[in-house]
Amino acid sequence: MLAQRVEDLARDLLPNGRRDGAEWRCGSLAGERGQSLAVRIHGERRGVWCDFASGQRGDALDLVAASRFGGDKREALRWARGWLGLGAGSVAPAIMPAAPAPKDRRPDAEAEARRRAALALFLAAQPSIAGTPVDHYLRGRGIALAELGRQPRALRFHPAVWCGEAGRDLPAMLAAITDGGGVHLSTHRTWLARDAAGHWRKASLETAKRALGGFAGGFIPLQRGASAKPMREAPEGETVAAAEGIETALSVALACPDLRVIAAVSVSNFARIILPPRVRTLILCADNDEGAQARDAVTRAVAQHQAEGRIVRIARSPVGSDFNDLLNAEPQA
Known part of the structure; x- marks a missing residue:
């Protein structure tokens, strides 16, 4: 029917x-x-x-x-x-x-092949992003990774990643999407290009961001917080802040360096994120420009994580659509 x-x-x-x-x-x-x-x-x-x-x-x-x-x-x-x-x-x-x-279910051969291809792509990328188009792109978004004290290991730069929409290779920011135990599930790609002024921006595509491989339940680990330990070793009573996109999550990490910060990749994945039982508080850094379906996804995420015994809070930027807008709205020192 x-x-x-x-x-x-x-x-x-x-x-x-x-x-x-x-x-x-x-x-x-x-x-x-x-x-x-x-x-x-x-x-x-x-x-x-x-x-x-x-x-x-x-x-x-x-x-x-x-x-x-x-x-x-x-x-x-x-x-x-x-x-x-x-x-x-x-x-x-x-x-x-x-x-x-x-x-x-046992993962089918096609899904496993995608996972392996995603891992191979990530490992083939440049581990240090200092001075690369990724570094310049993030700086253009107001994100100076040097202020975090360390580059997130989940981020890399690749000079030539195939883009089906463009029909050719493009430079890309790659991000590792992992589970709570650190297993690589898929690789997130943000294709980059220079604008008319020569600045690195997201490529002018209908879809400039895509994940290679399934990522349900996974996340991009971007900031370990005060403990400096990986998620699988998170201390008892840990608080995690989860944003939808990489840029929003990094903006939160810059503002709150003692917080453990992750990117969920999509709002629909908020409810699916699998966190260790030691994580007792989850802060959902939700965007402001959501439609009804995205709001429903946030509501489901709150209910799901509360059912798992966590305190769940929702944080939204007071200006713009997300916390990256807030970061760029603040006067620069």
Whole structure:
């Protein structure tokens, strides 16, 4: 039944996407503009979708679960019945029983190949970013890494990373997306280019940022905070600040160097981040320019981490759309 109305469903779940032939296209499950996620809205495969950046895929019910409920099919089924206008006690015969949870499945060969390719790309990049286009790009965003005392090990520079949208290699800032134990899950790419004035900026692309490999539950570790220990060795009672993007997270780290700071990559991943039990407080540094779907994602994240026994706070910049805007709004010393 969801598949029969999948175009309406896609418009509701991913409102910032656009129709592209027989597909509905957007950047990710967070619903931003882009091309990485495709939902088939016409033809024999109507209702099937795939996020080519993360490797996630499934049917229409999986789309509801992944985009709104962190993969919880029970909650997705309840929501879907309401969206379809079915009564609470009704049965939707066209909806298949929930598949096993992702943790019960063995990773398929394709996903493992992407993970290895992502790791190889990261390891091939330049570990020190001082003086590179990445350094100049971040300085252009008001972020001077020297003020942190150390360069985040999760960031590297690569002079030539293939960009499908541009059809050629471009310089890129690479970031390691890891799990709580430090295992490399995927590699985040931010393609860079010089502007008319010769300054390094994000490349002028529809989607200048993409992740290679699945990253659900992972994060980019950017600042270890007062303990200076990796996440897997975080002290009891640790506080973690999580922002959506790298630049926002680095801005928070500059303002609060004693905090452990991570980037979640997307707002939909806030609820999926897997943190050690020793982390007792989570600060979600949410953007101000969110749509309804992003606000729902933050709400789900609060509920999820509270259910895991944490104190959860939401912090928003008093100016602009995020804390990088706040950083650049302050008078420079």
